[in-house]
Amino acid sequence: MSLLSLSNVTVRYGRLTAVRGVSFTMAEGEVLFVTGPNGAGKSSLLRAVAGVVAPAGGRIDLADHDITGRSPETIARLGLSMVPEGREVFGSLSVEENLLVGTGMHAGTRGWRARCETDLAAVYATFPILKDRRRSQAGLLSGGQQQMLVIGRALMTNPRLMAIDEPSLGLAPNIIDQVYDRLTELRRHRALALLIVEQSSTRAMMVGGRMMLMRGGEILLDGDARALGQSEAMQSAYFGYGEH
Amino acid sequence: MLRRGSVVRRTIATPIILSALILALAIFTVWSGSRPFNQTVIDVLLRVMLVVGLYIFIGNSGVLSFGHIGFTCLGAYAAAWLTMPPMMKGMMLPGLPGWLIATKLPYWVAAPIAATFAAVFAWLFGLVLMRLSGIAASIATFAMLAMINKIYSNWSSVTGATSSVVGIPIVRDLWPYVIAAILCIVIAWAHAISRAGLKLRAARDEPVAAQASGIDIPRERLVAFVVSGWVTGLAGALFAHSLGVVTPDTFYLAMTFMALSMLVVGGMSSLSGAVLGVLVLSLLIQLLRGLERGVDMGGVALKIPNGLQEIALGVIMIAILMFRPSGMMGNRELVWPRARRRRAADAAPRSSTNTQPTGVHR
Numbered sequence: 136m137s138l139l140s141l142s143n144v145t146v147r148y149g150r151l152t153a154v155r156g157v158s159f160t161m162a163e164g165e166v167l168f169v170t171g172p173n174g175a176g177k178s179s180l181l182r183a184v185a186g187v188v189a190p191a192g193g194r195i196d197l198a199d200h201d202i203t204g205r206s207p208e209t210i211a212r213l214g215l216s217m218v219p220e221g222r223e224v225f226g227s228l229s230v231e232e233n234l235l236v237g238t239g240m241h242a243g244t245r246g247w248r249a250r251c252e253t254d255l256a257a258v259y260a261t262f263p264i265l266k267d268r269r270r271s272q273a274g275l276l277s278g279g280q281q282q283m284l285v286i287g288r289a290l291m292t293n294p295r296l297m298a299i300d301e302p303s304l305g306l307a308p309n310i311i312d313q314v315y316d317r318l319t320e321l322r323r324h325r326a327l328a329l330l331i332v333e334q335s336s337t338r339a340m341m342v343g344g345r346m347m348l349m350r351g352g353e354i355l356l357d358g359d360a361r362a363l364g365q366s367e368a369m370q371s372a373y374f375g376y377g378e379h
Numbered sequence: 380m381l382r383r384g385s386v387v388r389r390t391i392a393t394p395i396i397l398s399a400l401i402l403a404l405a406i407f408t409v410w411s412g413s414r415p416f417n418q419t420v421i422d423v424l425l426r427v428m429l430v431v432g433l434y435i436f437i438g439n440s441g442v443l444s445f446g447h448i449g450f451t452c453l454g455a456y457a458a459a460w461l462t463m464p465p466m467m468k469g470m471m472l473p474g475l476p477g478w479l480i481a482t483k484l485p486y487w488v489a490a491p492i493a494a495t496f497a498a499v500f501a502w503l504f505g506l507v508l509m510r511l512s513g514i515a516a517s518i519a520t521f522a523m524l525a526m527i528n529k530i531y532s533n534w535s536s537v538t539g540a541t542s543s544v545v546g547i548p549i550v551r552d553l554w555p556y557v558i559a560a561i562l563c564i565v566i567a568w569a570h571a572i573s574r575a576g577l578k579l580r581a582a583r584d585e586p587v588a589a590q591a592s593g594i595d596i597p598r599e600r601l602v603a604f605v606v607s608g609w610v611t612g613l614a615g616a617l618f619a620h621s622l623g624v625v626t627p628d629t630f631y632l633a634m635t636f637m638a639l640s641m642l643v644v645g646g647m648s649s650l651s652g653a654v655l656g657v658l659v660l661s662l663l664i665q666l667l668r669g670l671e672r673g674v675d676m677g678g679v680a681l682k683i684p685n686g687l688q689e690i691a692l693g694v695i696m697i698a699i700l701m702f703r704p705s706g707m708m709g710n711r712e713l714v715w716p717r718a719r720r721r722r723a724a725d726a727a728p729r730s731s732t733n734t735q736p737t738g739v740h741r
Contacts (some may be wrong), residue, residue, distance in 0.1 A: 223584075224584075228581060232577055
C-alpha cells in the first residue's frame with residue numbers, strides 16, 4: 136500500500152496553471168526529492184498535498200484517506216507534517232513553545248502528556264542546540280537554528296510523512312549539510328517518509344533516494360537520484376534545450 | 380499545557396505588577412478623598428477593562444477589531460434590564476418580557492450575567508466572522524458594531540431607542556471597579572498563557588505554518604473572541620452602573636476610537652501595554668479636558684478649543700504608528716527587574732542574520 140498517492144492533480148491560481156495533471160505514489164519511509172527550475176510548480180504541488188491550496192482537479196490520498204481539498208490542520212492530524220518555505224517559526228513564542236504548540240491536536244488521548252515529553256526529549260536529542268536555546272524567542276535564532284526548529288516542530292506531531300519546501304534556501308553550505316545529516320538520521324530511526332522540494336538536484340544526488348524533475352507543471356523524469364543526476368536526459372530537461 | 384507550573388512562574392509577574400498599579404491608584408484615590416477624582420478613576424478602570432478586553436482578541440490574534448464596543452453596548456443594556464426598578468422598566472421598556480420586567484437583581488449579580496449575554500453574542504457573531512482574515516475580518520467587525528448600534532437605536536420598546544435609559548442603580552464605590560479591572564487582567568493573562576492563547580499567537584506569527592502544525596485558526600480565534608466579548612461586556616455593565624444612564628451612541632465610534640488608540644499607544648500585543656496605554660492616555664485626556672475648560676494662569680486665561688482632546692489623541696496615535704508601531708511596550712511585558720536581566724542574558728547569544736523585525740520580544 137502506498138503512503139501518498141496523487142492522481143491527475145492540477146493546481147491553478149486564477150488563470151495560471153501551476154501543476155498540470157500530476158500523478159505519482161510514495162511508499163512508506165521513502166525519500167522523494169522534487170527538483171526543477173523556478174516556476175516548475177514544485178512548491179504548488181507540495182502546498183496542494185499539504186492542503187494549503189485546494190487542487191483544481193484530481194485526487195490525493197494519504198494512507199487510505201482521501202485528503203483532496205481537506206484543510207491543512209486535518210491533513211496534519213492524519214500524519215502529514217509540512218515545513219513551509221522560508222523557515223516560518225512562530226517568532227514571538229519561545230523555542231519550546233514552538234515545539235509544543237503543534238502537539239495539542241492529540242491532547243486528551245491517553246498517555247498524551249508522557250508522549251509529548253518523550254517526543255520533546257527526542258527532538259532535543261536530535262537538535263541539541265534547540266535544548267540550549269529553549270527559553271529564547273524563536274525569532275532571535277539564526278537561520279540554521281530556525282530551520283532545525285521548524286523541522287523539530289514538524290516532528291513533534293509524529294508524522295509519517297514530512298513535506299519540506301526548500302530546506303536549504305538561504306543557508307550556508309555547512310549548515311545545509313547539518314540539516315540534511317539530521318534529516319537522513321531521522322529517516323533511518325523513525326521510518327519517516329520525506330518529500331523534499333529543492334531547486335538544485337545536487338543535494339538529491341548527495342543524499343540519494345528517488346528524484347522527480349518538474350518543469351512547466353509536469354513531471355518530466357522520475358527515478359533514482361544518483362542515476363538520474365548523471366544522465367543527459369536530466370541536463371536537457373532541466374535547462375530545457377534539445378527538443379523540449 | 381505542558382509544564383503549566385513553570386509557565387505560570389515565569390509569567391505571573393505581569394498580572395501581579397499590573398494589579399499592584401491598579402491598587403496603588405485606587406488607594407491614592409481613596410486617600411485623596413476627592414469625589415470628582417473618584418469618578419475620574421472609575422472611568423480609568425472601565426477603560427482598563429475595555430482595552431484589556433480588546434487586547435485579548437486583537438493582541439493574540441493580530442486581527443484588528445472595530446466591533447468590540449458592540450459587546451460593551453450589549454453588556455450595558457443587559458445590566459440595565461436586570462437592575463432597573465420594575466416600575467420604570469414597565470413604563471420605559473414595555474417590550475421586555477414580563478419575567479425580565481419583574482426581575483431586579485443586585486448589580487454584582489447582574490454584571491456577570493450581562494457579560495455572559497455579551498459573550499453569547501460574541502460566539503454567535505464569531506462563528507461567522509472568525510472565518511475571515513485580515514482586513515476583511517476587521518471590516519466585518521465594524522459592520523457588526525453598526526448593526527448592534529442600529530438595532531439598539533431603533534428597538535424603542537426594548538432599548539428605549541435613542542432616548543436615554545435612566546434609573547440604573549449608580550455605584551459610586553471604587554472597589555467593585557478595582558476588583559473587576561483586576562479580574563479582567565487575570566483573565567487576559569490566563570488566556571494568553573493557555574494553550575489556546577499560545578496557538579493563537581502562533582497563528583498570528585505564521586498562519587500557514589500554524590495550520591500545518593494542526594492549529595484550527597478560526598476555532599482559536601473564536602475562543603479569544605468570546606473571552607474578550609465577556610470582558611468588554613462586563614466593562615459595559617459596570618459602565619452603565621457608573622453613570623446610571625445609557626444611550627446606544629455612548630457605545631459607538633467615539634468609544635471605539637478611544638479604546639483602540641489606547642491599545643495602539645500602549646502596544647497591541649502586550650497586556651502591560653494595554654493597561655499602561657490606558658493610564659498614560661487617561662492622564663493626558665484629563666489634562667486636555669482641564670485646558671478645554673480653561674485654566675487661569677496669573678491673570679491670563681489659557682483655554683484650548685473644544686475637541687482638541689480627540690485631535691491630540693489622533694496625533695499621538697499617528698506618531699506612535701509612525702515611530703514605534705509596536706507601541707510603548709514594544710510587545711514586551713512588565714516583569715521583575717531581575718527576571719528581565721536573566722531573560723536578556725538568555726537571548727544574548729543571538730545571531731545577527733535572521734532576526735525578525737516585529738513580534739520578537741515577548
